[in-house]
Amino acid sequence: MNSIDIQMVYKGFIKPSVPTPDRLRHYQLSYLDQIAPSTFMPMVLFYKSNLTKQELCNRFKKSLSDVLTLYYPLAGRVKTKLCVDCSDQGGYYFEANVKHKLSDVFENLSSNEVLEKFLPPVAFSDSNGVPLAVQLTFFQCGAMAMSVKLSHEILDGLSFFMFVNAWTAIARGHTHFKPPVLGAAEFFPPKDPSSLPSNPPIVKKVVTDRFYFDAAKVAELINKYSDNTATGVSRPSRFEALSTFIWNRFMVSTQPENLGDDKIYTVRTGVNIRPKMQPPLTENYFGNISVVAVSPVPSLEANHGNYNIASSLRNAVKQINAEFVKQLRNGKTVDALQRMDNGKEIVPFVFTKLSRYPIHELDFGWGSPVYGGSAAFVIKNNVSFIETETRDGIEALVSLSEDEMAKFVADEEMIPIRSVAKRGTLARL
Numbered sequence: 001m002n003s004i005d006i007q008m009v010y011k012g013f014i015k016p017s018v019p020t021p022d023r024l025r026h027y028q029l030s031y032l033d034q035i036a037p038s039t040f041m042p043m044v045l046f047y048k049s050n051l052t053k054q055e056l057c058n059r060f061k062k063s064l065s066d067v068l069t070l071y072y073p074l075a076g077r078v079k080t081k082l083c084v085d086c087s088d089q090g091g092y093y094f095e096a097n098v099k100h101k102l103s104d105v106f107e108n109l110s111s112n113e114v115l116e117k118f119l120p121p122v123a124f125s126d127s128n129g130v131p132l133a134v135q136l137t138f139f140q141c142g143a144m145a146m147s148v149k150l151s152h153e154i155l156d157g158l159s160f161f162m163f164v165n166a167w168t169a170i171a172r173g174h175t176h177f178k179p180p181v182l183g184a185a186e187f188f189p190p191k192d193p194s195s196l197p198s199n200p201p202i203v204k205k206v207v208t209d210r211f212y213f214d215a216a217k218v219a220e221l222i223n224k225y226s227d228n229t230a231t232g233v234s235r236p237s238r239f240e241a242l243s244t245f246i247w248n249r250f251m252v253s254t255q256p257e258n259l260g261d262d263k264i265y266t267v268r269t270g271v272n273i274r275p276k277m278q279p280p281l282t283e284n285y286f287g288n289i290s291v292v293a294v295s296p297v298p299s300l301e302a303n304h305g306n307y308n309i310a311s312s313l314r315n316a317v318k319q320i321n322a323e324f325v326k327q328l329r330n331g332k333t334v335d336a337l338q339r340m341d342n343g344k345e346i347v348p349f350v351f352t353k354l355s356r357y358p359i360h361e362l363d364f365g366w367g368s369p370v371y372g373g374s375a376a377f378v379i380k381n382n383v384s385f386i387e388t389e390t391r392d393g394i395e396a397l398v399s400l401s402e403d404e405m406a407k408f409v410a411d412e413e414m415i416p417i418r419s420v421a422k423r424g425t426l427a428r429l
Contacts, residue, residue: 004105004117006098006137013090014061014134016068016075020086027073027084028185032288033153034081034196035334037379040124040133040149041160044115044373045359046102047144049366056144057095059365060136063171064093070179071163071286077129078153081193084131091132094120102143106371115373116208118145127151146364156290158272158283161357171364184287187277187329197335206380207405208397210373211417213242215392221245225310239385240310242394243267243351246383247309250349253411254404265297267309268350271320278322291328292350293317294338313351352384359386373397380404 049056068075068091076086105114120133127133131151138144150160162180169177213221221241226234236244247267271293274281281289295316297309328334359372373386373395382399400408409418 010095015090017065018069020072030185030188044147045369067167074132094135096137101141156288178284180286208399236310
């Protein structure tokens with residue numbers, strides 16, 4: 001299936017349906033935009049529809065053009081981490097055909113390589129500042145894949161889904177949604193680009209695998225870590241329990257027994273700071289208005305074979321409070337507020353809770369997706385959790401270096417979870 005043949009049939013640009021006024025042509029990036037990873041955030045959705053290919057394309061393009069009048073920076077060009085030239089040049093638009101049935105793809109979703117083939121063929125490094133790329137791919141069976149890439153330099157996860165939700169609403173002919181509020185640079189003024197920290201290195205040989213946790217497994221892990229008082233958490237959330245389990249298996253399967261004291265292992269997760277502002281910002285404020293909560297793992301000594309991070313994750317999130325945001329607004333950098341290296345190498349592991357976003361409700365007017373997922377970032381040590389359509393199971397996308405993934409998937413506790421990823425997906429067809 002890795003030889004899947006996708007034939008590109010069209011490449012162009014989609015521009016806003018109404019020209020952006022001259023007074024809005026210069027969109028200032030905020031400090032939090034400036035320190036966001038220089039990468040695309042990707043998503044792929046698969047649909048079945050009774051509409052013709054032409055009807056699908058027309059509705060898709062028209063609704064995208066209309067929503068870009070509201071989200072006009074996404075039709076512009078990012079300039080040197082300082083601003084967006086809202087020139088209405090448009091985002092990339094691709095159409096493609098694939099000589100396979102949808103079921104052929106679903107039988108091969110354990111690895112992320114197949115899913116990534118449906119993404120727009122634009123690398124961030126070659127995008128020339130274009131912050132948006134979309135693609136429609138049509139199957140022989142009449143099904144369709146819709147994929148989108150959005151620049152993390154302009155928006156965070158909440159803004160990503162705010163944009164897509166508005167887009168789907170417009171496609172269905174709805175008008176009852178909150179338009180974006182732009183202007184986060186007012187709260188977090190940009191800094192001189194030369195003073196910004198370097199972005200995490202993009203590791204080319206990153207492998208992403210998918211692991212499916214059904215409702216029974218999720219409940220089992222919650223109970224497991226509830227019983228273990230060493231976590232310091234009486235009853236972990238689904239996110240905390242699954243993160244603890246994956247971190248545990250990563251450490252057991254990939255790290256040497258004698259870890260030494262020359263490294264600091266940290267767990268991280270994104271925190272929306274809109275509600276932590278004084279006064280709070282509404283959820284429709286657009287941009288990167290989030291920070292990454294960071295916590296060192298208190299002890300790497302095994303406790304009956306478990307490395308516990310539930311309390312570390314919870315405490316890290318608690319540290320992103322109103323006082324933290326106040327200092328950030330007063331000019332402190334994120335690095336200064338979270339410094340902990342003491343000259344040692346930092347080993348980060350990032351957990352992202354995409355399960356809070358209703359991917360399976362993204363209806364453009366031809367029905368909900370039969371499957372939706374995030375194609376992972378090309379950054380190692382990254383885990384994204386996505387809620388299944390029934391909302392009782394969770395799918396985890398785990399990205400590791402090639403050699404560590406080989407050890408991770410061979411772990412005795414990960415093998416059965418990886419093997420049911422395919423079955424869990426097929427069950428939703």
